Amino acid sequence: MSNNARIRLILNLEDARKEIEGIGSGKDGVEIMAPKAVQRAVRIEDIDARAANILKQEILAVGGECAVSWDTLCSKKENTNVLLMGTLKQYKMLIPKLERQPFGLPGLAMEIGAVLRNFDTKSEERTRIMGILNLTPDSFSGDGIYNNLNDAVEQARSMIRDGADIIDVGGESTRPGAEPVSVEEELERVIPVIRELKKTRIPVSIDTYKTEVAKEALKKGASMVNDINGLRSEGMIELIAEHDASVVIMHMQGTPKNMQENPYYKDVIGDIMGFLRERSESGINSGISKDSIIIDPGIGFGKTTEHNLEIINRLMEFRSLGFPILVGASRKSFIGNVLGLPVEERLEGTLAAITVAVMNGADMVRVHDVKAAKRAVQIADAIGNRYMLR
Numbered sequence: 001m002s003n004n005a006r007i008r009l010i011l012n013l014e015d016a017r018k019e020i021e022g023i024g025s026g027k028d029g030v031e032i033m034a035p036k037a038v039q040r041a042v043r044i045e046d047i048d049a050r051a052a053n054i055l056k057q058e059i060l061a062v063g064g065e066c067a068v069s070w071d072t073l074c075s076k077k078e079n080t081n082v083l084l085m086g087t088l089k090q091y092k093m094l095i096p097k098l099e100r101q102p103f104g105l106p107g108l109a110m111e112i113g114a115v116l117r118n119f120d121t122k123s124e125e126r127t128r129i130m131g132i133l134n135l136t137p138d139s140f141s142g143d144g145i146y147n148n149l150n151d152a153v154e155q156a157r158s159m160i161r162d163g164a165d166i167i168d169v170g171g172e173s174t175r176p177g178a179e180p181v182s183v184e185e186e187l188e189r190v191i192p193v194i195r196e197l198k199k200t201r202i203p204v205s206i207d208t209y210k211t212e213v214a215k216e217a218l219k220k221g222a223s224m225v226n227d228i229n230g231l232r233s234e235g236m237i238e239l240i241a242e243h244d245a246s247v248v249i250m251h252m253q254g255t256p257k258n259m260q261e262n263p264y265y266k267d268v269i270g271d272i273m274g275f276l277r278e279r280s281e282s283g284i285n286s287g288i289s290k291d292s293i294i295i296d297p298g299i300g301f302g303k304t305t306e307h308n309l310e311i312i313n314r315l316m317e318f319r320s321l322g323f324p325i326l327v328g329a330s331r332k333s334f335i336g337n338v339l340g341l342p343v344e345e346r347l348e349g350t351l352a353a354i355t356v357a358v359m360n361g362a363d364m365v366r367v368h369d370v371k372a373a374k375r376a377v378q379i380a381d382a383i384g385n386r387y388m389l390r
Contacts, residue, residue: 253302
């Protein structure tokens with residue numbers, strides 16, 4: 001007679017508590033056992049070999065595991081990458097032990113604790129919808145509205161009626177191979193629309209990497225800067241801090257003109273995450289509020305189809321950084337490459353991509369088709385218990 005033995009997938013403490021409570025364990029037992037049921041692998045890059053050897057000894061002593069370079073163990077390398085493997089309970093025992101060790105391990109202990117807390121901090125709010133308003137004649141998706149204020153405002157109002165939480169206004173195409181436009185032309189495209197959208201009272205984001213454009217947009221009613229250049233433009237950090245604006249820090253390899261010319265990464269997730277960590281820390285150190293930052297791994301911006309698929313598959317790892325995550329997969333070329341479809345036939349592929357992204361930790365999705373995306377995201381949220389159905 002079968003006892004129905006099976007794997008129970010436990011992703012976090014909440015899952016662990018729920019399962020152990022269901023077994024009938026007492027309250028104290030639940031709190032003791034739950035951290036033992038959650039396994040985490042933490043990757044650490046380029047640390048001193050002496051620190052790595054101590055780290056390995058200490059985590060082995062609490063029952064965990066640690067992978068280091070064989071050359072490091074043989075004293076042939078001075079630095080190594082490390083993969084720690086342990087339960088939350090084991091990390092809780094490990095961290096205070098590291099705080100008493102040399103070779104930079106006290107600082108590493110703080111960093112390990114931070115990434116574990118960040119990863120397991122669950123948003124209780126629903127996923128937000130960012131509606132795309134392209135005010136360009138050369139949008140890759142074919143939805144650009146050029147030089148017609150009334151049509152642009154009506155499209156924004158339509159997205160608001162369909163459930164958009166924020167409208168992202170862009171006046172320069174960032175499709176692969178796109179040529180930049182002047183500050184003056186970009187301002188002529190976006191400012192009249194932002195001025196009108198201010199009357200709707202819905203938050204407006206300005207999609208630009210130009211500090212001059214962002215400055216005028218914030219003056220006229222925008223409250224967020226969606227920066228594909230990741231706060232690298234001169235004066236952008238100071239501008240956002242001065243206005244106390246929200247900012248999307250996006251990763252892009254290269255520029256829109258050349259970003260798809262053989263993009264390469266040594267470690268696509270590690271490279272992108274390192275960039276986003278450095279740029280967000282730079283922003284915070286210069287006065288931008290941590291609570292104002294959203295990160296975007298930059299789907300389609302200097303990535304191959306395989307890179308984009310891997311990013312969405314491993315999106316949850318970006319939660320280690322401790323910021324809300326935005327994903328912009330709508331109608332992107334990787335969907336067309338997988339399905340063999342032109343841009344106007346990528347709705348279903350877009351919905352599949354953003355649904356997986358939400359299940360993997362996305363807090364906001366940037367989309368062209370707001371009504372369909374809103375419905376898909378509501379189901380993904382409900383399945384993931386992000387919020388209660390009303």
